[in-house]
Amino acid sequence: MGKRYRGAILNPINRNDIEFFQSGFLDVDDNGRIEAVGDLGDAAEGDFEGNLLIIPAFVDIHTHLPQFDVRGTFSGNELLPWLKDYIWPEEAKCADLGHVKDIAERFYRDLIKHGTLTAGIYGTIHESAVCEMIDLMPIRGRLGKVIMDANSPENLSETTEESLEITERLCKKYGDKHVVTPRFAPSCSFESMKKAAEIAHKYDCFIQTHLSENKDEIAWVKELFPDAKNYTDVYYKAGLLGPKTIVGHAVHCDDDELETLKKTGTKIAHCPTSNEALKSGTMPLDKIIKFGIPFALATDVGAGPKTSMLDVMRCFLNVHGSGHNGLRNSPNVSPVSALYYATLAGAEVLGYGDETGNFKKGKSADFLVLDIKVVSGEKPDEIIRKLTHESDYDSIVKEAYLGGRKLN
Ligand code: GUN
Ligand code: FE
Numbered sequence: 001m002g003k004r005y006r007g008a009i010l011n012p013i014n015r016n017d018i019e020f021f022q023s024g025f026l027d028v029d030d031n032g033r034i035e036a037v038g039d040l041g042d043a044a045e046g047d048f049e050g051n052l053l054i055i056p057a058f059v060d061i062h063t064h065l066p067q068f069d070v071r072g073t074f075s076g077n078e079l080l081p082w083l084k085d086y087i088w089p090e091e092a093k094c095a096d097l098g099h100v101k102d103i104a105e106r107f108y109r110d111l112i113k114h115g116t117l118t119a120g121i122y123g124t125i126h127e128s129a130v131c132e133m134i135d136l137m138p139i140r141g142r143l144g145k146v147i148m149d150a151n152s153p154e155n156l157s158e159t160t161e162e163s164l165e166i167t168e169r170l171c172k173k174y175g176d177k178h179v180v181t182p183r184f185a186p187s188c189s190f191e192s193m194k195k196a197a198e199i200a201h202k203y204d205c206f207i208q209t210h211l212s213e214n215k216d217e218i219a220w221v222k223e224l225f226p227d228a229k230n231y232t233d234v235y236y237k238a239g240l241l242g243p244k245t246i247v248g249h250a251v252h253c254d255d256d257e258l259e260t261l262k263k264t265g266t267k268i269a270h271c272p273t274s275n276e277a278l279k280s281g282t283m284p285l286d287k288i289i290k291f292g293i294p295f296a297l298a299t300d301v302g303a304g305p306k307t308s309m310l311d312v313m314r315c316f317l318n319v320h321g322s323g324h325n326g327l328r329n330s331p332n333v334s335p336v337s338a339l340y341y342a343t344l345a346g347a348e349v350l351g352y353g354d355e356t357g358n359f360k361k362g363k364s365a366d367f368l369v370l371d372i373k374v375v376s377g378e379k380p381d382e383i384i385r386k387l388t389h390e391s392d393y394d395s396i397v398k399e400a401y402l403g404g405r406k407l408n
Pocket of ligand 1: 064079083087183184210213274300303
């Protein structure tokens, strides 16, 4: 029998194109798959009331579950002191499984509340904590045990052997739901990065890490790895780069590094709210598009202060757009492109492109019903700008469906 959902509908196609159905319908079959999407046009007269907008569920390709409770706490710190003062003590708490269960449940509930139903997630170093985080996950996603076998505090470090053994066990247990996660070059020995890459290839798992986020971090990497040409080269030499690798940030990469990312098929998680909060800098968006490196948007909670992808889209538009409320006729930056980078592009980067991200027939019915009035004649750019710049992120998601099943 299936089910029909009615409302205005936005269906992202690519960076520039979006389908818009003013009197739209979304048909979901009994298996929770998209059957059809379209417009009822004049036939809809008098048939539908309510001010609803249906969009694909959001995809957040880089977020840290254990940092949920300290999101937005900075006191003006940049990356390295922030990690030391706020993040290490917080992540150390995940040695306690009671804490993990509590924070994981609240984290996932909050993601659903804000319409994020697919995510790429960082855990902590702890094996049983990571198992709990994966086992409790009610959304679509991948999550990784963080590798930290160098330059880390006592209560948050492990031997190279331990960290690799745990990584391999988790890949064996969870397959590609587990992401091989060398945290970033400073917290990893070269040996652990090299072996981590081998484990990822053996089990065909994704790899996630941080790259070139902050100037002091880059200087530290240069000190730690004097033989590498640059930061990206450390990962390249370790064999970590490739089409199933997602690097967070890439704010300060030079042309040589971008060439390496392009050549290896590596993807970027672009985290504008995080970059703004930690004063990391601005990712060179136009250049990254010119190089043809795939990227998508992410919150990077807890450096990013909010779990809402609408907030990330707002920041993306403000940072890279003209500043005129995010409305700009650029081929690269527009509200339509922001929605694409927060949905379909993220699904593709995370390896779920055939499964979610838009309303292509046969995909999983992962969608949101938003509580917003769409005025007749409004264009997609205007509607999306209203979502990012004028809506209440905490209450706009009325219903959230994953595979046709309502989660909220
Ligand atoms: N670099 C290494 N670890 C982290 C982290 O947890 N957050 C951010 N933003 N950058 C990092
Ligand atoms: Fe991060």
